[in-house]
Amino acid sequence: MSMRSTSDRIRHAVLFELVGIAIFTPSAAWLFNQPIAHMGVIGIVSATVATAWNFAFNLGFDHALVRFTGHVAKTMPVRVAHAVLFEAGLIIVLIPMIAWYLGISMRAALMMDLSIVAFYLVYAFGFNIAYDRVFPVPQPKRQLRLAPAR
Numbered sequence: 001m002s003m004r005s006t007s008d009r010i011r012h013a014v015l016f017e018l019v020g021i022a023i024f025t026p027s028a029a030w031l032f033n034q035p036i037a038h039m040g041v042i043g044i045v046s047a048t049v050a051t052a053w054n055f056a057f058n059l060g061f062d063h064a065l066v067r068f069t070g071h072v073a074k075t076m077p078v079r080v081a082h083a084v085l086f087e088a089g090l091i092i093v094l095i096p097m098i099a100w101y102l103g104i105s106m107r108a109a110l111m112m113d114l115s116i117v118a119f120y121l122v123y124a125f126g127f128n129i130a131y132d133r134v135f136p137v138p139q140p141k142r143q144l145r146l147a148p149a150r
Helices: 006-032 036-069 076-102 106-134
Strands: none
């Protein structure tokens, strides 16, 4: 059985966050009527936290898949569960930071974060499918069996 290497996991996490920030920052500034610089800070801090979480979560998720199913192949329901669980972990950490930095209530931060989560939920789903197609999990090399001599 084959799993992703550490360098592949790092590439995945970094690409996920860079592409996400590039889409998120201008969109969020416009949507929430906030200065782009403020949303850039929210995006960068959130991405930094999310990058660490992404690495740890995906490693743990893959190990759990192997333990319970014997493989790392993800069905559609597993991909949905993966995306939802990933974002739920981020909500717990990010709401207080957003409220403090923007000077808004926890409720307003929650509503903002839920909007951000909705974006990243769809984005994570699509990004991970694309990543798996562009960078498939390496398959172990099969050893060639020679037929016994007669």
